[in-house]
Amino acid sequence: MSSPFLGAFSFLVDRSDVVLHDLATHLEISAEAVGIALVIGLPLGVFLGHIHRFSFLAINISNLGRALPSLALLAIFLPIVGIGQTDVLIALTVLAFPPILTNAYVAIDQVDPEVVDAAKGIGLHPMQVLLNVELPLALPLVFAGIRTSAVFVVATATLAGFFGGGGLGDIINNQESYRLSGVIGASYVLIVLAFLVQLLFVGVERLVTPAGLRVSRGLLGRLSRPTNDPSATPEAAEEGALQTTH
Amino acid sequence: MVPFSVNAGGGPTIPNFGETSSCVQNNGTFCWDWFTQNWSSRVDFQARLVEHVELTVIAVVIGFAISFVLAVLAHRARWVVAPVTFVGSLLYTIPSVAAFEILVTITGINDVTVEIALVSYTLLILFTNTLAGLSNVSPDVVDAARGTGLTDTQILVRVELPLAVPTIIAGLRVAVVTIISLATVAALIVPEGLGKPIFDALGAGVFNTKFIASGVLCILLALLADALFVGVQRVLTPWATARRAR
Numbered sequence: 117m118s119s120p121f122l123g124a125f126s127f128l129v130d131r132s133d134v135v136l137h138d139l140a141t142h143l144e145i146s147a148e149a150v151g152i153a154l155v156i157g158l159p160l161g162v163f164l165g166h167i168h169r170f171s172f173l174a175i176n177i178s179n180l181g182r183a184l185p186s187l188a189l190l191a192i193f194l195p196i197v198g199i200g201q202t203d204v205l206i207a208l209t210v211l212a213f214p215p216i217l218t219n220a221y222v223a224i225d226q227v228d229p230e231v232v233d234a235a236k237g238i239g240l241h242p243m244q245v246l247l248n249v250e251l252p253l254a255l256p257l258v259f260a261g262i263r264t265s266a267v268f269v270v271a272t273a274t275l276a277g278f279f280g281g282g283g284l285g286d287i288i289n290n291q292e293s294y295r296l297s298g299v300i301g302a303s304y305v306l307i308v309l310a311f312l313v314q315l316l317f318v319g320v321e322r323l324v325t326p327a328g329l330r331v332s333r334g335l336l337g338r339l340s341r342p343t344n345d346p347s348a349t350p351e352a353a354e355e356g357a358l359q360t361t362h
Numbered sequence: 363m364v365p366f367s368v369n370a371g372g373g374p375t376i377p378n379f380g381e382t383s384s385c386v387q388n389n390g391t392f393c394w395d396w397f398t399q400n401w402s403s404r405v406d407f408q409a410r411l412v413e414h415v416e417l418t419v420i421a422v423v424i425g426f427a428i429s430f431v432l433a434v435l436a437h438r439a440r441w442v443v444a445p446v447t448f449v450g451s452l453l454y455t456i457p458s459v460a461a462f463e464i465l466v467t468i469t470g471i472n473d474v475t476v477e478i479a480l481v482s483y484t485l486l487i488l489f490t491n492t493l494a495g496l497s498n499v500s501p502d503v504v505d506a507a508r509g510t511g512l513t514d515t516q517i518l519v520r521v522e523l524p525l526a527v528p529t530i531i532a533g534l535r536v537a538v539v540t541i542i543s544l545a546t547v548a549a550l551i552v553p554e555g556l557g558k559p560i561f562d563a564l565g566a567g568v569f570n571t572k573f574i575a576s577g578v579l580c581i582l583l584a585l586l587a588d589a590l591f592v593g594v595q596r597v598l599t600p601w602a603t604a605r606r607a608r
Contacts, residue, residue, distance in 0.1 A: 120467055121467070179588070182536065182539050182540065182543075183539050183581070183584040183585050183588050184543075184581060184584070185542060185543035185546050185577075185580045185581065185584055186543060186546075186547075187543075187546040187547055187557055187560055187577075187580070188543075188546060188556070188560075188576070188577035188578070188580035188581050188584075189577065189581075190560075190577075191560045191563075191573040191574070191576055191577035191580075192573065192574055192577035192578065192581075194568065194570075194573050195391050195392075195568070195570035195573055195574055196391070199568055267455060270457070271455075271457030271458065271459075272457075274457055274459040274460070275459070275547070278561070278564055279564065285459065288459060288463055296467065299463050300463065300464060300467060302460075303459070303460035303461075303463045303464050304460075306457045306459070306460040307456050307457065307460050310455050310456065310457050311455060314455055
């Protein structure tokens with residue numbers, strides 16, 4: 117019997133129709149969840165950060181979010197909305213939301229007050245301060261939040277396959293049909309996908325980092341940095357408040 | 363043996379799940395009677411809860427032991443930081459379902475497999491926080507300690523480690539909550555923990571109460587663990603509380 121680890125590669129080639137179809141669904145569910153979370157979380161986080169209010173809410177929501185086990189959320193929403201994609205989408209969106217909101221809040225909130233004062237001093241409107249000063253300086257951290265969220269959602273979307281939502285988890289959930297080689301093959305794709313999403317967002321983060329903030333560190337250095345969840349920084353958790361490092 | 367009962371009409375025998383209430387028959391959203399009947403028998407939520415705690419505690423204890431040694435090492439020899447952080451991030455990015463499925467093919471269906479995966483997810487968080495705790499100790503404090511004639515080892519044990527405790531606890535807090543979430547997914551490969559009733563219920567028709575009970579217990583466990591560590595942090599660092607009160 118050939119090794120399932122090698123068999124997995126032939127599965128990926130032989131059943132590329134199934135794999136590609138499930139991969140597409142996987143990306144679709146993930147993108148929808150992150151998309152909805154972005155539409156709600158980003159403006160809210162940016163606004164709260166701009167007015168420097170409700171820090172308790174904006175910060176603790178990410179602590180709360182981390183305490184919500186993904187499988188538990190899927191299980192709890194299931195009886196309410198029924199099994200299938202809606203259940204999966206709701207659970208994933210709830211999980212995608214906290215890092216986006218918290219990072220957006222912190223990113224804007226922590227922009228150097230002197231810079232903001234200077235911008236006001238030369239006569240910029242609050243809206244101009246936000247768009248021309250605060251946002252550009254905050255973008256790297258904002259994108260770090262989106263990255264945390266996206267990597268997490270792409271990994272967690274696997275559970276959709278068990279809850280009738282399709283995606284790569286569907287292959288893993290059907291070992292009877294796809295054999296062990298299929299399960300391992302889907303796992304390979306999943307791992308590669310997680311790393312690609314990570315890489316993609318690291319790249320985007322570099323692109324959006326204003327030249328003045330850019331510190332040259334290799335791609336590896338970037339990758340090996342822990343996920344930039346501000347509330348997960350030691351100081352933050354220690355004080356129960358939030359600080360971030362660039 | 364499952365007790366059977368014959369219904370009054372002499373129709374088909376149905377399994378007697380205790381006193382089958384109308385809630386259970388109609389698959390109500392949450393049947394409290396069914397939950398109490400299954401708390402310490404049949405589904406046995408109590409036992410699943412205990413298993414869940416065991417899986418989590420073992421993973422965090424082993425993960426902390428490894429991370430602690432590595433962090434102390436890295437504190438002395440900075441070159442250790444980059445490779446450990448890099449490997450830790452790689453492991454952390456691997457989606458848990460993929461990790462479980464691939465590992466189970468190598469190490470078999472047992473707790474060791476589950477723990478290998480769970481431990482690998484604690485390393486990045488615990489290493490980063492322990493190291494940050496040690497590195498954040500003020501150089502003045504270390505100088506003062508050295509001035510009083512303490513050796514490097516004495517400085518580590520008597521000065522740096524005690525001062526690093528809050529940051530280390532903060533890391534443990536994040537790790538424990540993360541592992542509680544991932545341990546539900548472990549039920550994919552071993553029939554243990556609060557994920558088991560969820561996957562069972564998916565395989566055996568959608569019985570709402572089972573989903574909600576498992577999901578809510580899991581979230582409560584995570585929130586309780588989170589609160590526990592916040593409490594421990596307060597007790598161990600009275601100065602932080604005093605500072606806040608001022």
